[in-house]
Amino acid sequence: MTELEQRRLILLAKQNCYRVSQRRKEENSSNNMEGMCPVTWDSMMCWDLTAAGTTARQTCPDYVNGFNTKEYVTKVCAENGTWWVNANSTEWSNFNSCVKPSMDLSSHATHGDHIRLLYTTGYSVSLVFLLVAVSIMVGCRRLHSKSNSLHINLFLAFILRAVVSFLKDTLFVANVGLAKDVRKGTDGVYEFVHDATHWECKLLMTILVFSINACNMAILSEALYLTRLLHRPLAAEGRGVRAYIILGWCK
Structure with missing residues (x-):
């Protein structure tokens, strides 16, 4: 939730609290309201009429970030x-339970670095062998076939996935x-700049998700082609693989 959206929701809650206060005054205009704490707004939440000597309780508001x-x-x-x-002569509400406790993520960061190193190594090795395989299949005419055309498209999808992953990292x-889309907070944690467009970041992530889906669909296309080749080999060879390639990339 952006800061502007949070302010808007708090203002709406404050306006609703005012309406509740007016309604309670009308309902109890002819009754004795002694022994009751009045409706009040504590800058974040609205508190309804409460009997004296009791403690009112509400769930933490969902319109405050971090609660x-x-x-x-x-x-x-x-x-x-x-x-x-309290000591400052100000009405006080206890929000201590709403604040989520800070988590020590140092161990998670270490594991994250290990995982990043692992998949970076895997992508690098995979990318080298995929480039070699595509070069051999494209350069050697004896390997030109319909099934190898599907293999090449599958390899290209995995190459795209590896390249975009390297770009993201x-x-x-x-x-x-991206550097233009984030800023470092006072607590040392990076956060998004809410008033930025982030279109470059969105484009990069869209291509990454597309490449992941393309890999899955290319595998499915190969499976469909091989299944048809086993059951109806003549029909499969006669129609070619263009439809399977389009299916793999366009989904």
């Missing part, structure tokens, strides 16, 4: 029918986004 919505906020209504105030800052 754990499975936890609760509490607010104490004193015996005299007023909301409890090279261009992305802290594996979050």
